Amino acid sequence: SQTIHQWPATLVQPVGSPLSLECTVEGTSNPNLYWYRQAAGRGLQLLFYSVGIGQISSEVPQNLSASRPQDRQFILSSKKLLLSDSGFYLCAWSTGSGELFFGEGSRLTVL
């Protein structure tokens, strides 16, 4: 069966520090991968998606970047965090024909 893991689960970082959130999927090949962000009390905002290794599409220009170094690995990064980067980050995968499967989420607080 397929599983998705993301980490860390919780992160507290100072403004201006770097960020790296990692997500891996097991049990499937060539998944579509996604990063979403949910600010407190807000809806899910699609940040990045990827259809294959090295292929990244950005939805919203911002202080973040994403990479897909391996088929089932998706990384969200920032060189210098802003206060507005605080939120609940969710990785997800799909086969492209229906349901999205979400990871457990990573809660980032930027102070």
Add this chain to the structure above:
Amino acid sequence: GQNIDQPTEMTATEGAIVQINCTYQTSGFNGLFWYQQHAGEAPTFLSYNVLDGLEEKGRFSSFLSRSKGYSYLLLKELQMKDSASYLCAPWGNTGFQKLVFGTGTRLLVSP
């Protein structure tokens, strides 16, 4: 682009029935997803409608009208554990499964 409209918040009592509406405008249309998200957790899949009409799945049913750009989620015999946000997500025909979510409807079930 996509426009998705849902009520921000709804309240109901245990044992009651509640209907959560969603209207959408999207470029092309493949189908519509409903997800449930408890506070602090990742969304979980509830339903996916492709054809017009009502689809029932236990206490939850989802309705779709493609011509009207309208869907609703019907929750029967409400339980306290149904207190959560309910996210409407039309799947637009972008050539790629890029799921954009509405801001969600926060449902509070009281005793």
